[in-house]
Amino acid sequence: MFRLKARDVRSSVAARFERWLVPDGGKVVRGVPVAELRYLGFGLQGSLPPTDAYRLLSGDLKATGSITDGPAGFDCTLLEVPSVEPNPEAGAAASPTVVCAVPQDVRAFAGLQGQIAITSGQVTNVPTLPVTAVAGSADRGEVSLVLDDGTVTIREVGLGATDGAIVEITSGLDAGMRVLASPPALVR
Structure with a gap:
């Protein structure tokens, strides 16, 4: 725990202090790490395809964990993991890593596999x-809108939450409008 402008700041999980990342009295903006902590328990670790980072790494995140052939359905805290620099020799972008802190009352052992639902x-x-x-999957996209006369036009739409199968349309369409089942072609 430390104090910030008369406010106590605590780790979301039991952790051991490793080091300060900002000098005493240093100024930082919101979201900048100020200390490095080490979680004292087990964690489920996974990597996200970079394209899923658009949808998952923002907002109020909650996670549920499951250990293969072990305990399942436990709530776990997502821990921030330092970004991994892309390896140019590997030829692929680095995938964001997430760690779900397994609660202390859940029996776990090193090396077990599991799943994280975020x-x-x-x-x-x-x-x-x-x-x-829909063409696009984050923030904005396009659909093929069917007009009353049967012609098709491309319409930009705002995109919101998705579960991977359906996506929220935040703007650009009204109830009752018809769209084609396939997205518009990107080459026109």
């Missing part, structure tokens, strides 16, 4: 489309 938000009663009908 929820970055939930919405209900919102307009949606299948992701297969």
Whole structure:
């Protein structure tokens, strides 16, 4: 724990202090790490495809963990993991890494496999489309809008939450509008 402008700041999990990353009295902006801590328990670690980082690494994140052939359905805290620099020799972008801190009361052993389910938000009663009908998957996209006379035009739409199968449409369409089941071609 440390104090910031008369406010106590605590780690979200039991951890051991490793080192300060900012000198005493140094000024930082929101989101800049100030200390390095080491989690004292087990963690489930996984990497995300870089394209999924758009959808998952923002907002109010919650995680549920499951250890293969072991305990399942436990809530776990997501820990920030330092970014890995891409390896130019590997020829691929570095995947963001997530770690789900297994609670101390969950029996775990080193080397076990598991799964992490991450929820970055939930919405209900919102307009949606299948992701297969939309070109794009984060922030904005395009759909093939069918007009009253049967012609098709391309319409830009705002995109919100998705579960990978359906995506929230935040702007650009009204209820009752028809779109094609396949996205517009990118080459026109």
